Amino acid sequence: MDAADMGRDLSKVLIPEEELQAKIKELASRIDEDYAGEDLLIVGVLKGAVMVMADLARALRLPVQMDWMAVSSYGAGTRSSGVVRVLKDLDTDIAGRHVLVVEDIIDSGLTLSWLVHNLKSRNPASVEICAALRKPDAIKVPIDVKYIGFDIPNEFVIGYGLDYAERYRNLPFIGTLAPHVYGAG
Numbered sequence: 001m002d003a004a005d006m007g008r009d010l011s012k013v014l015i016p017e018e019e020l021q022a023k024i025k026e027l028a029s030r031i032d033e034d035y036a037g038e039d040l041l042i043v044g045v046l047k048g049a050v051m052v053m054a055d056l057a058r059a060l061r062l063p064v065q066m067d068w069m070a071v072s073s074y075g076a077g078t079r080s081s082g083v084v085r086v087l088k089d090l091d092t093d094i095a096g097r098h099v100l101v102v103e104d105i106i107d108s109g110l111t112l113s114w115l116v117h118n119l120k121s122r123n124p125a126s127v128e129i130c131a132a133l134r135k136p137d138a139i140k141v142p143i144d145v146k147y148i149g150f151d152i153p154n155e156f157v158i159g160y161g162l163d164y165a166e167r168y169r170n171l172p173f174i175g176t177l178a179p180h181v182y183g184a185g
């Protein structure tokens with residue numbers, strides 16, 4: 001697949017690169033203020049949060065530590081099953097620490113609510129969430145998100161870490177897929 005193929009697979013650009021980058025910087029300065037003087041661990045949820053983590057971490061002025069978890073809730077499909085499996089756990093003991101979970105997207109909220117519950121059982125000083133995107137119309141469980149980039153329509157999106165069958169993660173913007181890609185046209 002070359003760049004032209006990738007272009008044809010897109011139906012539209014939902015959030016351009018510049019808007020994403022500006023929003024990440026804005027979130028980073030709020031986080032800098034809120035956690036000033038604190039020891040913060042940011043936890044990226046693999047694989048989707050890789051781009052947000054990389055950009056957010058570099059925009060922060062705070063000397064944070066970074067760790068990663070990998071969980072699976074989707075398999076290869078596009079629907080959340082609600083069944084979460086831990087594929088990779090933290091390397092860090094978070095007892096007594098301030099933890100900020102960094103996610104690509106909140107869809108049903110099932111994955112994050114499970115994850116926050118799991119992390120809180122390890123007795124951290126605090127657990128908060130930063131997510132680049134949220135689909136308010138898809139939420140199934142209420143979750144408290146301290147830092148949110150954009151609320152978006154209930155459509156499947158790709159790019160900036162988000163994939164369709166492991167493709168399109170490296171697009172620097174958020175887009176929606178053309179129907180022919182997933183067999184609807």
Ligand code: XMP
Pocket residue numbers: 045048073074080103104105106107108109110111112155156157158162163164
């Ligand atoms: P839930 O429904 O548990 O889902 O909040 C969270 C995880 O599901 C993935 N996800 C998506 N991935 N485009 C994607 O490429 C989407 O529109 C989308 N919606 C949910 C994502 O990995 C997220 O962490």
Ligand code: MG
Pocket residue numbers: 047048074162163
């Ligand atoms: Mg994913």
